[in-house]
Amino acid sequence: xxxxxxxxxxxREETAVxxxxxxxxxxxxxxxLPGSKNACEQGECGSCSVLLDDVxxxxxxxxxxxxxxxxxxxxxxxxxxSALDPVQRAFVETGAVQCGFCTPGLVxxxxxxxxxxxxxxxxxxxxxxxxxxxxxxxxxxxxxxxxRAAKTMYLHGLDDE
Amino acid sequence: xxxxxxxxxxxxxxxxxxxxxxxxxDAVPKVKGEFQYASDLWREGMxxxxxxxxxxxxxxxxxxxxxxxxxxxGVRAVLTQDDVPGKKTYGLMDRDDQPVLAxxxxxxxxxxxxxxxxxxxxxxxxxxxxxxxxxxxxxPTFDPIAAIQPSAAKLHPKGNVLERVRxxxxxxxxxxxxxxxGEYEFAMQDQxxxxxxxxxxxxxxxxxxxxxxxxxxxHEDLDQLAPCLGLPESKVRIVLSGVGGxxxxxxxxxxxxxxxxxxxxxxxxxRMTYGREESFFGHVHRHPARLFYAxxxxxxxxxxxxxxxxxxxxxxxxxxxxxxxxxxxSFAAGPYRVPNAVVDCVGARTNNPPTGAMRGFGAVQSxxxxxxxxxxxxxxxxxxxxxxxxxxxxxxxxxxxxxxPLVGSAPIAEIVRRCASLPLPETAAHRDQSExxxxxxxxxxxxxxxxxxxxxxxxxxxxYSNGFDDFATARVRLFADAEGPLARVHTAAAEVGQGxxxxxxxxxxxxxxxxxxxxxxxxTNVGSAGSSSASRQTWMTGHAVLQACREVRQELVRRAERxxxxxxxxxxxxxxxxxxxxxxxxxxxxxxKRRPDGQSRGHVAFMFAAHxxxxxxxxxxxxxKVVQVATAQDVGKAINPLGVxxxxxxxxxxxxxxxxxxxxxxxxxxxxxxxxxxxxxPTILDMPPVIADVIEHPHPDGPYGAKGVxxxxxxxxxxxxxxxxxxxxxxxxxxVPVRPDDIVFGTSSRSGWRIAPGDDPRRAVRG
Ligand code: FES
Ligand code: FES
Numbered sequence: 001x002x003x004x005x006x007x008x009x010x011x012r013e014e015t016a017v018x019x020x021x022x023x024x025x026x027x028x029x030x031x032x033l034p035g036s037k038n039a040c041e042q043g044e045c046g047s048c049s050v051l052l053d054d055v056x057x058x059x060x061x062x063x064x065x066x067x068x069x070x071x072x073x074x075x076x077x078x079x080x081x082s083a084l085d086p087v088q089r090a091f092v093e094t095g096a097v098q099c100g101f102c103t104p105g106l107v108x109x110x111x112x113x114x115x116x117x118x119x120x121x122x123x124x125x126x127x128x129x130x131x132x133x134x135x136x137x138x139x140x141x142x143x144x145x146x147x148r149a150a151k152t153m154y155l156h157g158l159d160d161e
Numbered sequence: 162x163x164x165x166x167x168x169x170x171x172x173x174x175x176x177x178x179x180x181x182x183x184x185x186x187d188a189v190p191k192v193k194g195e196f197q198y199a200s201d202l203w204r205e206g207m208x209x210x211x212x213x214x215x216x217x218x219x220x221x222x223x224x225x226x227x228x229x230x231x232x233x234x235g236v237r238a239v240l241t242q243d244d245v246p247g248k249k250t251y252g253l254m255d256r257d258d259q260p261v262l263a264x265x266x267x268x269x270x271x272x273x274x275x276x277x278x279x280x281x282x283x284x285x286x287x288x289x290x291x292x293x294x295x296x297x298x299x300x301p302t303f304d305p306i307a308a309i310q311p312s313a314a315k316l317h318p319k320g321n322v323l324e325r326v327r328x329x330x331x332x333x334x335x336x337x338x339x340x341x342x343g344e345y346e347f348a349m350q351d352q353x354x355x356x357x358x359x360x361x362x363x364x365x366x367x368x369x370x371x372x373x374x375x376x377x378x379x380h381e382d383l384d385q386l387a388p389c390l391g392l393p394e395s396k397v398r399i400v401l402s403g404v405g406g407x408x409x410x411x412x413x414x415x416x417x418x419x420x421x422x423x424x425x426x427x428x429x430x431x432r433m434t435y436g437r438e439e440s441f442f443g444h445v446h447r448h449p450a451r452l453f454y455a456x457x458x459x460x461x462x463x464x465x466x467x468x469x470x471x472x473x474x475x476x477x478x479x480x481x482x483x484x485x486x487x488x489x490x491s492f493a494a495g496p497y498r499v500p501n502a503v504v505d506c507v508g509a510r511t512n513n514p515p516t517g518a519m520r521g522f523g524a525v526q527s528x529x530x531x532x533x534x535x536x537x538x539x540x541x542x543x544x545x546x547x548x549x550x551x552x553x554x555x556x557x558x559x560x561x562x563x564x565x566p567l568v569g570s571a572p573i574a575e576i577v578r579r580c581a582s583l584p585l586p587e588t589a590a591h592r593d594q595s596e597x598x599x600x601x602x603x604x605x606x607x608x609x610x611x612x613x614x615x616x617x618x619x620x621x622x623x624x625y626s627n628g629f630d631d632f633a634t635a636r637v638r639l640f641a642d643a644e645g646p647l648a649r650v651h652t653a654a655a656e657v658g659q660g661x662x663x664x665x666x667x668x669x670x671x672x673x674x675x676x677x678x679x680x681x682x683x684x685t686n687v688g689s690a691g692s693s694s695a696s697r698q699t700w701m702t703g704h705a706v707l708q709a710c711r712e713v714r715q716e717l718v719r720r721a722e723r724x725x726x727x728x729x730x731x732x733x734x735x736x737x738x739x740x741x742x743x744x745x746x747x748x749x750x751x752x753x754k755r756r757p758d759g760q761s762r763g764h765v766a767f768m769f770a771a772h773x774x775x776x777x778x779x780x781x782x783x784x785x786k787v788v789q790v791a792t793a794q795d796v797g798k799a800i801n802p803l804g805v806x807x808x809x810x811x812x813x814x815x816x817x818x819x820x821x822x823x824x825x826x827x828x829x830x831x832x833x834x835x836x837x838x839x840x841x842x843p844t845i846l847d848m849p850p851v852i853a854d855v856i857e858h859p860h861p862d863g864p865y866g867a868k869g870v871x872x873x874x875x876x877x878x879x880x881x882x883x884x885x886x887x888x889x890x891x892x893x894x895x896x897v898p899v900r901p902d903d904i905v906f907g908t909s910s911r912s913g914w915r916i917a918p919g920d921d922p923r924r925a926v927r928g
Binding site: 028033034035036037038039040041042044045047074075076078079084087088091092093094095097098099100101102103104107123125126127129130131132133134135136137138139140141142143 | 184810850
């Protein structure tokens with residue numbers, strides 16, 4: 001076992017991890033954060049997407065021991081209490097959620113996309129989310145959700161000025 | 162007395178009623194990552210379960226020795242068949258041919274042989290490896306047609322024919338001017354729900370057990386579980402946990418019995434969760450099939466006869482094969498007027514992985530073949546794909562080949578016409594490499610790309626058929642708290658992602674005229690809701706909730722009258738000093754049992770959809786890009802339009818997947834691609850835009866006229882995509898999924914069996 005210190009959703013956490021353990025296991029089984037999902041453990045589905053030092057990664061492909069001293073943000077950190085963020089709200093409103101197993105990963109991936117590219121084209125949305133599998137929706141309402149989120153975030157940005 | 166639902170606006174406007182695009186009630190916890198799925202279940206001090214599976218497709222177990230495994234650190238229990246306290250076998254709907262743990266034989270690769278509970282999952286897995294087994298390998302049978310020949314070796318005491326359905330309609334010897342024939346192959350598809358099989362079993366003080374699990378049918382799990390555990394049903398409670406998709410794969414049990422056995426043995430909570438690879442071995446798949454067809458028509462393209470022989474590979478155990486076979490037979494001629502038909506449909510037992518329920522359930526297999534036949538026929542008669550379907554499509558009052566007439570549906574011709582009139586995509590510009598078939602992986606400049614357009618129509622039953630006692634129970638309690646009237650709805654309907662919870666809430670709001678409605682967790686403390694399958698929950702549980710609410714309202718009316726008040730102008734809370742609770746069990750109209758000639762009114766209702774697919778095919782590399790799918794679907798009434806679109810688009814994605822990429826490759830009984838790296842499901846880049854025309858032609862018996870929605874999108878979308886590829890390539894493409902080789906080389910996929918369409922496949926000839 002190795003001890004690591006990692007900032008998760010703004011809080012400093014210290015925990016012991018196995019040498020072969022993935023960040024996904026640490027989050028889900030040790031830190032009580034099951035929001036990131038495990039649907040393949042092979043980097044194929046994106047259900048476990050988190051931000052590691054602000055970079056989108058599959059938590060199942062990251063060795064827990066390697067995140068010592070770094071910062072992780074998971075889906076659990078996005079809403080402010082009961083208030084959803086614009087991406088979450090858009091997913092709810094457009095019907096982009098069915099069983100929802102893919103949803104945490106998609107919400108995190110959408111955040112990563114919109115921060116880099118606030119006005120993505122359809123092709124850019126498709127490219128950016130191509131690592132996230134969804135078996136329920138056929139993706140149509142997910143695309144709509146991303147477009148709606150981009151629009152509200154853009155309008156919101158104008159409000160702030 | 163029946164009451165009309167309150168007119169919206171009579172008192173205050175109630176939001177979230179039927180017909181409104183309603184966001185799901187569980188969407189907020191889901192987007193926040195707070196929704197608890199079965200694989201998230203956790204309990205202080207719980208043990209972890211693991212399964213040892215057979216490496217052989219067919220073998221006798223000579224010896225099992227668990228002593229070394231039981232002594233390993235952290236191991237709390239190692240169980241084999243001898244440790245099953247009750248009935249040793251189980252199976253869906255009394256089929257009962259599958260051992261809880263291998264019974265001296267293993268019959269497929271992946272069959273559970275032993276289960277272990279240990280302090281950590283690693284310890285549990287290590288212990289499964291320490292179990293000593295000696296096998297005597299037997300000669301397996303993988304070819305389903307070979308398996309049902311009289312000379313074949315018996316793979317199970319119950320024999321190799323899981324089911325046979327024969328349909329004789331009209332004149333079996335009818336002759337026609339134009340005849341087209343074909344043999345088709347349908348490979349194995351997987352449901353590939355993202356949420357793995359998982360559950361948590363907790364032993365109870367009274368010697369019973371509570372199981373939290375992701376399932377499609379709580380009470381059928383209970384029926385199978387309790388006898389195997391040797392417990393009365395009163396001592397087993399099953400609670401629905403968060404379900405990450407189902408699509409049929411959760412109709413059979415997976416971890417259910419094993420987790421409970423371990424929990425009862427160790428007196429500790431036990432969690433079992435399959436990883437992705439184990440999931441592929443641990444649930445049933447869609448039946449692969451061989452289909453032999455002949456269609457006869459007049460020169461004008463009016464159908465005279467359909468003859469078909471269909472063999473479905475049920476794998477090692479029955480699962481729901483019987484009903485899948487019945488469906489494949491019942492719908493074998495498509496939604497067309499067919500005066501004469503002979504259909505012979507058999508489900509075979511083999512040593513392949515067991516197959517069972519998947520969205521579309523038997524109807525998908527035959528649709529692929531009969532729609533290919535319709536296109537062949539169109540060509541032979543000089544008609545186009547739309548014309549031949551409009552000419553032969555059923556209208557209300559026409560009968561299908563089981564002599565059951567059609568009720569409450571838009572005419573097929575209208576569905577096809579509306580689908581065909583949806584806008585087509587722009588012609589290929591290929592401005593961008595990413596828009597070529599294969600995307601960036603395509604190293605050509607698109608010089609070999611040909612566009613094709615194809616059509617298909619499909620249909621299927623809604624609800625359970627053939628005399629099955631199909632019912633759903635709902636309990637509705639209306640009371641007042643400090644904030645006013647509040648209704649609680651309790652059913653055992655499994656919300657698997659499809660949206661039945663929102664539908665229940667919408668119906669209750671509509672009927673009770675109040676907005677504050679909540680759902681109790683689905684469990685076995687209320688009567689059965691039946692399965693979340695056969696597109697039946699909106700119809701069945703929808704009806705049960707609707708009727709329970711109407712009974713509650715009748716009581717409100719009585720109370721108001723006693724007080725000399727009018728309900729519409731009274732604050733409901735004033736009438737609720739005592740709560741009102743009503744429990745209703747809804748049964749749909751009786752259906753007839755199957756008869757030997759297959760002629761019976763076996764179904765409650767049908768649903769229909771037409772699909773048009775546009776594809777770009779690179780004929781040199783065999784790569785396909787699906788450019789657009791258009792659909793017209795008769796849903797009766799869209800209770801939740803947002804959910805209807807989600808079901809349509811999601812169902813089409815699974816149909817597109819089957820057409821061009823999804824195949825569980827089984828070699829010598831072993832699944833070779835048990836991962837998302839190798840079993841490909843459509844990504845966002847593979848999915849084309851979908852345009853849908855949602856037709857609301859009410860069914861007289863559906864709640865508010867609604868029919869089911871979920872399965873129709875998967876039934877004919879596959880056939881439409883393949884038709885489009887045929888149009889682009891001029892290849893026959895008699896196999897699905899279509900592989901690049903099939904396009905480039907026109908590879909044949911014949912079985913090597915000679916079977917005249919309509920003949921009994923149990924007397925097939927090789928060559
Ligand atoms: S669980 Fe990490 S990508 Fe699938
Ligand atoms: S909503 Fe079920 S996998 Fe996406």
